[in-house]
Amino acid sequence: MTLPSAYTPAPDRRFNPGDRVRVKASYPPGHRRTPWYIRGKTGVIERVCGAFPNPEELAYGFSGEPKRVLYRVRFSMREVWPDYQGAAHDLIEVEIYEHWLDAAQGA
């Protein structure tokens, strides 16, 4: 299901498609683009989106430099919502900046 991306890959990046990652369970104040419901959850890198100006800086009128690597991370619905009633194979994919991700154990 994962397609090769034609986007300019980010050269200095920590993760590659297929890597398991955990979103930081952190709740700093300010403008954050990491939804609450996904914090602390473990998923797999679906694709590398490229490097973009850091929205957490842009929001306050800064340049957003250095750019941050943005990934799409795929999570199982059951991982995100332990009481999920739909099919076990249902998925949710979320865009997460690298500084919000840690490497996770497992295949």
Add this chain to the structure above:
Amino acid sequence: MSHDHDHDHPPAKGRDHDEGPPSEHEILSRAMQELLEEKGVLTAEQIRRRMEQFDKDFPTRGARVIAHAWVDPQFKKRLLADGKAACAEFGIDLEADRLIAVENTAEVHNVVVCTLCSCYPRALLGMPPTWYKSENYRKRVVRDPRGVLKEFGTVLPEKVTVRVHDSNADMRYVVVPMRPKQTEGWSEERLAKILTRDALVGVSIPLI
């Protein structure tokens, strides 16, 4: 249950945006519009016309692109690999840096939401509908997508994987629905007519 302390505690959550009294930002925005009108900088009529003009300029472009992808497999391949570049072939300059086109198949159904605000490929699909911006849709489609899709009249078999896309940062999304079998031989123009906005967001499927 043990409670490890390697994380911060979430503060109490704020109020919902489309429920209850208007938020500070909504009040600010309305006050700004009223002031601009009062000072004679803008008229309400100009604002309304601008919104109408936007709707006129953009609404059918997404359908045309997807209809072309239905009849031209090579174009579909390019669209799925790089949505922005494929749209540029149509002379459509997207406001976002990236467009990700996701394809519905017999195995996978895609649906798009922006849980943080209302990110939407406006240059392709026009202004987002009110339901897309509602707290109700944004909150529930990530938690119970099958339930929300059912409310739109879209009931998916258990074996189909529901793939929800949170358009929460710099990407924008468009769904490439499955082409109904009965549409063989249809012109792109005719195909575009069944490619509704809702089908391109993924809450419905094209009906003949």
